[in-house]
Amino acid sequence: MKSLNRILPIIAGAIAGGVIALAVSGGANTTHTTTTTVLAPAHGSAIPTSLGSSHGLTVNQIYRAASPGVVDIVVTSRGSGLGLLGGGAQQGEGAGVVYDTKGDILTDQHVVAGATSVKVTFQDGRTASAKVLGADPQTDVAAIHVDVPGSELHPIPLANSTAAQVGDPVVAIGSPFSLPETTTTGIVSAIGRGIQAPSKFTIQGAIQTDAAINPGNSGGPLLDASAHVLGLNDQIQTSSGSSSGVGFAVPSSTVARIASGIIGGSPVKHSYVGISLDSTMSGGARIATHPDPCGDPPVIPGAPGANAGLQAGDLIAAINGQTVSSTDAFITTIDKYHPGDTVTLTIKRGGQTHQSKLKLGTRPGTAQCG
Known part of the structure; x- marks a missing residue:
């Protein structure tokens, strides 16, 4: 009798942590407790x-x-x-x-x-x-x-x-x-x-x-x-x-x-930003201030986020005028757009609010860290 490896991915418990990498509309590194x-x-x-x-x-x-x-x-x-x-x-x-x-x-x-x-x-x-x-x-x-x-x-x-x-x-x-x-x-x-x-x-x-x-x-x-x-x-x-x-x-x-x-x-194809977000923060989608577990910076050099001038610690409050309340809301909203689309981000930095246009890229086949 042949044995069957019955298919079903299993994760060994919740992963604690707060930084979720956004190599695309999805996180490049699932350290979010609910991402397992x-x-x-x-x-x-x-x-x-x-x-x-x-x-x-x-x-x-x-x-x-x-x-x-x-x-x-x-x-x-x-x-x-x-x-x-x-x-x-x-x-x-x-x-x-x-x-x-x-x-x-x-x-x-x-x-x-x-x-x-x-x-x-x-x-x-x-x-x-x-x-x-x-x-x-x-x-x-x-x-x-x-x-x-x-x-x-x-x-x-x-x-x-x-x-x-x-x-x-x-x-x-x-x-x-x-x-x-x-x-x-x-x-x-x-x-x-x-x-x-x-x-x-x-x-x-x-x-x-x-x-x-x-x-x-x-x-x-x-x-x-x-x-x-x-x-x-x-x-x-x-x-x-x-x-x-x-x-x-x-x-x-x-x-x-x-x-x-x-x-x-x-x-x-899926949209890509190239940033890591701190999922422990509320009131918007905040870009992390420290490298992710793989050592990548919060804003990947040469990625769409970097080209749009995004910086570590920025709080993204809206996308095309639509309020972003959390990391999950940011990911979900970005995923509704296509690679090549240009969106306007409302960003809070240093007590000031400004807008930045970002041209979305195409998500890589696999996350660099996972």
């Missing part, structure tokens, strides 16, 4: 009994509506072993969501990273080979494609993740420990979390849940009470390597934007 990410299993809380009466579907109704659109994904990749023969082939397992009737399926980038072959298994047992259309390590979103008749596909609608509220009931479906179609329940524990992407930058707006998520859940849906995809299960935070009730999903708003680009054949 990996699919984290949790002790799944039961959905309130009122769910299904006036507040939405029951868990069983959600499962029956969505499960035909959830797939098991087994990925074969080359091993990284030492020696003349290398490590041989290795397998990993995750889940995915049918996106449309054309054969496009969404999953996490880390599920299909380095894949030499991808096999998809549908709820009814049918299998199909899949091709990786593209992946974005900055947001941990990927799209794969299967040649299956549209009549046999069951797309799951994407929810509006920006409308999610703490306490909303959720359902997770995936393949934990090679058990496809496993369904767990919980609530939205928090919104707007920052988690670490495979590129070591920060994914903003992640949804935290206590629904049990384990290795093999990666790429599967976190569903709302209408059986719509609120996010793709991505990571867990744990200090023991086992479920601790702290899981994270990439929000559907991000998934939809990235998937549209990948499936449409457009290159996915």
Whole structure:
């Protein structure tokens, strides 16, 4: 019997610290306490009994509506072993969501990273080979494609993740420990979390849940009470390597934007500033005053921030007139713009307020420090 390395990034506890590096709209160094990410299993809380009466579907109704659109994904990749023969082939397992009737399926980038072959298994047992259309390590979103008749596909609608509220009931479906179609329940524990992407930058707006998520859940849906995809299960935070009730999903708003680009054949690019922010400060986004853990200065020489005249200790109060209340707000706002866009920053320095125009760059493939 072949052993499967079930896919699910796990972080060993929260990372303490205050400086978050912004090599792009995301942090180059995730020292933010909420940026640690990996699919984290949790002790799944039961959905309130009122769910299904006036507040939405029951868990069983959600499962029956969505499960035909959830797939098991087994990925074969080359091993990284030492020696003349290398490590041989290795397998990993995750889940995915049918996106449309054309054969496009969404999953996490880390599920299909380095894949030499991808096999998809549908709820009814049918299998199909899949091709990786593209992946974005900055947001941990990927799209794969299967040649299956549209009549046999069951797309799951994407929810509006920006409308999610703490306490909303959720359902997770995936393949934990090679058990496809496993369904767990919980609530939205928090919104707007920052988690670490495979590129070591920060994914903003992640949804935290206590629904049990384990290795093999990666790429599967976190569903709302209408059986719509609120996010793709991505990571867990744990200090023991086992479920601790702290899981994270990439929000559907991000998934939809990235998937549209990948499936449409457009290159996915993210904006880049090139500064480190002190996440312990409030009232705006303050540029750090000391080098980050990798020794890089708060304002990277030659980066867009430096070219715009930004300095260590500057407080960024607004972007194009939109108030910036925190580091997270700055990252989220910048990520709405495209590389090459020019934005006007309102900066407070030395008791004075002035404005500076900044032309956004393109985020590097990986953060320099992570």
